[in-house]
Amino acid sequence: SYCSFSSRISFLKAPLIPRRRERRFVNAIAAAATTIGGKEKILVILGATGCGKSGLSVRLGTHFPAEIINSDKMQVYNGLDITTNKIPLHERHDVPHHILGDVDSDKGEFTPLDFRIRADNVVSDIASRSKLPILVGGSNSFIHAMLVTHFNPNDDVFNATIPRLISSDLRYRCCFLWLDVAFPILAEYLSIRVDEMLQLGMFEELAEFYNPTTAETASYSGIRKAIGVPEFDKYFKKYPPARNNKIHKSAFNDAVNEIKLNTHVLAERQIGKILKLKQAGWDINVLNATAAFRAAVEPGSRMNREEIWKNQIWEPSLRIVNRFLEE
Ligand code: ATP
Structure with missing residues (x-):
């Protein structure tokens, strides 16, 4: 666990x-x-x-x-x-x-x-x-x-x-x-970390942050680029946040899986960039x-x-x- x-x-x-x-x-x-x-x-x-x-x-x-x-x-x-x-x-x-x-x-x-x-x-x-x-x-x-x-x-x-x-x-x-x-060891940990972040209240934080007006604009800038915002915007567009919201499991899991995947992609890109700096001397x-x-x-x-x-x-x-x- x-x-x-x-x-x-x-x-x-x-x-x-x-x-x-x-x-x-x-x-x-x-x-x-x-x-x-x-x-x-x-x-x-x-x-x-x-x-x-x-x-x-x-x-x-x-x-x-x-x-x-x-x-x-x-x-x-x-x-x-x-x-x-x-x-x-x-x-x-x-x-x-x-x-x-x-x-x-x-x-x-x-x-x-x-x-x-x-x-x-x-x-x-x-x-x-x-x-x-x-x-x-x-x-x-x-x-x-x-x-x-x-x-x-x-x-x-x-x-x-x-x-x-x-x-x-x-x-x-x-x-x-x-x-x-x-990378494989890091990726394994990163997936677990996403579950931990959800336990800490990531979903609630994103629900509070969600803004139907900005979510309509397809372009993401500043903090709205953070992994989690675009992924859960899709969820909240379908199931707008409300008090005592019940979780819609299938859409929720889709968002979580997308977050895990995007976190892996981010880590891989970051490693690639560090290698470029190293190659540059x-x-x-x-x-x-x-x-x-x-x-x-x-x-x-x-x-x-x-x-x-x-x-x-x-x-x-x-x-x-x-x-x-x-x-
Ligand atoms: P780029 O060249 O793509 O701008 P970078 O090296 O400047 O990359 P990164 O930190 O790799 O910057 O961030 C790229 C993207 O990864 C961010 O725009 C965001 O989507 C995501 N990201 C990075 N750090 C975080 C974070 N702490 N929390 C959530 N998402 C993040």
Whole structure:
């Protein structure tokens, strides 16, 4: 059942709080090392939806003096917290999060150029507090727009029919960590996560969000592009939300299956985009999270799940980030 699955993977979320002495030591390194040669240092955590980026970033954010900048293009908007999978407040463990849920979704689309400008200001603020900015999120078009030295908003480097050269000339000193999970294992987890989101109230959230007028227009923009909105719009057009609505099982299951499929497609595309960045010469450190995920999916696994996560994700991450801060 997904309840026991959820408790099995909960170790991805609980941060390891460093001891006081360790924390003082990392404070000293980071304060000396957040800028170099005029360029700010930033840590970038890449990965498909659902691979554990938020958990890792919060753990790193409690270990190092750091602040998190969200780079998921749906999570920048206010509203639809369950549907877009925003990290809940209690899981942030007092690590400040920026550009997360504070863009007004009624004010049109937040573009990659908007993100580039906002995020650059946030980086300067975080650096002025001698803290390390950690960029975390699955929108590679946002990450690309923010990091390249020369950004052309008219050039869609990922979706162009003719392959475009992605520049590796970046305007910050970046350390990249890619949490990579083998696709079949990730897909299995993503389907379970959709069921969990429904348990948490995704359907009710979307019912409240549903607007028959906007649902009539075929074009989706801003937060209305979030997976779940178009899929359930079809359902609500047939069965408009009302108090004490009964669930129409067959149409409901159609929407849920479509959401699962679209989530798999999103994850696959995201992985493809990260590979393009890597091929373009971005110096991306790959952390293979497959074993940690497999251990969570298969309860019979002998080695302790947390142990696998610690050995394969946490410790390599720490080594890489420490080296980067000492540079
Ligand atoms: P693109 O080049 O297609 O704009 P991208 O890398 O900029 O891709 P993605 O984050 O991959 O951005 O988002 C693409 C689409 O995937 C979104 O428009 C949305 O439909 C869906 N999506 C992405 N993140 C979420 C999320 N957190 N919740 C729901 N849907 C999401």
